[in-house]
Amino acid sequence: MTEKTDHKTTRRGFLASGIAVGGAVASGRAAVAGEAEITEMQPWRRNLGDPVNNAPYGTPSQFEADVLRRPVAWLTPDATTAVSFTPLHALDGTITPNGLCFERHHGGVAQVDPEKYRLMINGLVDRPLIFTLQDLLRFPRENRTYFLECAANSGMEWRGVQMDGVQFTHGMIHNVEYTGVPLRYLLEEAGVQTAGKWLLAEGGDASGMSRSIPMEKALEDCLIAFKMNGEALRAEQGYPVRLVVPGWEGNMWVKWLRRLEVGDMPWHHREETSKYSDLMADGRTRRFTWEMDAKSVITTPSPQAPVLHGKGPMVLSGLAWSGRGSIPRVDVTLDGGINWHQARMDGPELDKSLRRFYYDFNWDGTALLLQSRAHDSTGYVQPTKDALRSLRGVNSNYHNNGIQTWHLGKDGRVRNVEVT
Amino acid sequence: MLKLLSILVILTPSMPLAAEPMGLGRVAMPDEIAAWDIDVRPDGLGLPAGSGSVAFGEEVFVENCAACHGDFAEGVGRYPALAGGIGTLTDVRPTRTVGSFYPYLSTVWDFINRAMTVGYGTELSDDEIYAVTAYVLYSNDLVGDDFVLSRENFTSIRLPNEGGFYMDNRAQVELPRFRHLACMSECKSSVEITMTVKNTGE
Structure with missing residues (x-):
């Protein structure tokens, strides 16, 4: 940008510096008193800036280039089942920008074609159903702002201080305004049978992420979300559809949601037994520790x-x-x-x-x-x-x-x- | 009042009717449900017909699993061990494996089928998944080397730590303790630093 427009600076720039020098000579002082940031014209004042629509999808200022999600390489076995952390130290307010929302994937980032997206509801329902994305957009929808915190946030600090930065001690959290359909509407559409006390939420990605959710929670405040902070979900946040489970651990907010099965008991799948369960000092283990403590x-x-x-x-x-x-x-x-x-x-x-x-x-x-x-x-x-x-x-x-x-x-x- | 009533009458037909179906979506066909309904539960619901032996499981495991989980399911690098660790759950560094930690065998079958095949470039048949599951049991000394796992005998296999899990009890054990008036001044006589981070950042 500066190279393109430097030739335009000459006349005004010369006159401006001539005045400054003249002033200094007349007063007998070595230079104009004051900060160069003020007394010398800056390039963003001297030159016209980039034209409108230079970046059709806007990005942060070039001076904010170090405000990034960052991983901790040794934490997980490989880059497809890994974490990157929200830079909380560089943010203010309460809404997390979409591109800075931490990531946790168990089988990499799925790239789901919205035309081929389908959501299935099966199990103990009167009518097993299939919805397209367009079907979901015809249910009444709501906007709600919720935090999502990974159950393992600050987990590296259990034995003592380990990470030197709030991005890494607390950065597995983000706070987003979601647009979505109350999950209750979809379940009512399928007709949950009396014995249906649990819901299995399952992702369509390579990990097939699956979690058991009690029916009361599913009917209370869960959302089938397709927008975050006003725009479509980012791929790494489950595009085109993710589950929102307010106040409960992030792993349950299944991304790339493809299926909801109604059942009469929980499934005890890997991410709710071997992982996301809490081993106590006595060697016994708490399971279904869903709520995130204050x-x-x-x-x-x-x-x-x-x-x-x-x-x-x-x-x-x-x-x-x-x-x-x-x-x-x-x-x-x-x-x-x-x-x-x-x-x-x-x-x-x-x-x-x-x-x-x-x-x-x-x-x-x-x-x-x-x-x-x-x-x-x-x-x-x-x-x-x-x-x-x-x-x-x-x-x-x-x-x-x-x-x-x-x-x-x-x-x-x-x-x-x-x-x- | 009359006006209000008439507005309500006009609005009602377009309001969301919570308990009434809206007629959106379409009925899922049986073959579609079969294609996606892959989950397996501890009571065996969802297990397909099939069986596999420890010996065949060893072949399948060495071919498809051992690069990350080790020939004897002992784990490689940061990839998890699947065997060993029994009796370590109260140790300073517990080893959580299928034998030492998992409550249910169905979790193993379900997870191999759901997450350890297609994404990693392997397509295991149902018999092969039974066989690998049998091999993981064998590598934890939970069955003999002539064992054959099948849908029929699946739920007869119980894992050692099944009784080690209990429902979240924070509401009873923790919440009453942490609901209290907070001390605001002279809460302690002195403060000492007990630990400082070693790594000083990036």
Whole structure:
């Protein structure tokens, strides 16, 4: 862009610099006082920018090129059954941009042709049915904003601090406005028989992801979603259709949804027995741990977002959520939990959705131990990691909603620590 | 009031009728259901006719599975072990395998059929899946080397950890404990850092 338009700068540029030099000579000073960002004309002021529709599908500023989902290579066996993490440290507000929503696939990203898309309902129903995408668009639809958190989010921290960045400690979460049809409408269309107490949701991808869902939840608030944040689902989020299971672990939100089977008992498939089950210290295992416990984390400052401005006014910010309701309150401590302060809650208090909080304070430049503590609408208070370990041990892999501690050094650097 | 009533009367026919079918979609044909309805349950529902021996299963396993799961189902790299680990669930580093952890054998059959074949370029027949499942049992010392697994004897095989699973009890064990007034000041006398991350980022 600058190469193309440089020739246009000459006359005005020459005149402008001539005035500046003349001024300096006349006043006898070496240069104009002030920041070059102001006293010297910047290229974005001097030159016309790109034409409209230069990028028919817009992308972030070139200066935001490092705001990316990032994987942790050693975590999973290969790249088709793997994870990439949402860059929470670089985001604000509550809606996760579609291209930054973390990914977790068990058989790679399916590329489903919407013309060939079919959704089957079978099992204990009066009428086994097939729907096309166009059929789904004829049911009344709703828009709901929900968080999706992987059950394994923060799972790498059960034995102690391991990942140095909120992207990796807490980045298996996103918050999206979904457009979809209440699952209840489809089940009523098929006619669920009296014995139908469970639903198997199954994906059409190479992993054939399958999860058992109790019928009460299916009828309560699940959605058959086809839009995220207003546009079609991204392929890596299940295009053209995914299941939305509000407040419950992300693995149940089956992507590339192809089939719903009604049954009289759960299926006990691999992703609800061998995986996504919680091994306790006594060697026994909790299964069907569907709800995500209330949780919060400070996103800035954090290890990937150090404090660069020195002492004085500081904006501390973070996110809180609960699979059982909304977040009316978050507390913040600067001293590792000796004294707590109520954070300033921002935006609407939505059910099973991310809520943004702020704590605005004057940093005195000393080292701090930063924590946040969520309260949900059921009265649940986010516990410490040690409180969870005392109940569960350290081998449960999933559902780690313990309080996160960041150490803010005098130099502004932030480290992942644990405290007494 | 009269106006309101007449508006309601006009709106009613176009409102979603929750319990009444809307007539959308079409009836699924039996062959279509058969093509997609692949799930298997612990009570054996969904298992197709067929059988396979440990010996045949070893051949199929070495050919199709061993590159990731090891010749003896012991796992390779970060790919999971399928055998061993019995008695390790309370260890510092438990080994979760079919023998040590899985509650039901049907999960193994279902998962091989659903996720471990087409995506990995292998098309196993039902008999081959029975055989591989039998071999995984054998590699966990749960059956002898002359064992043959079939639809008929499938549910007679019980895995050692079936009783080790219980329904989520957080509502009883955890929620009452974590529903409390939160301390706001002088909650502890001092704070020490007990652990600092080793890896300092990217």
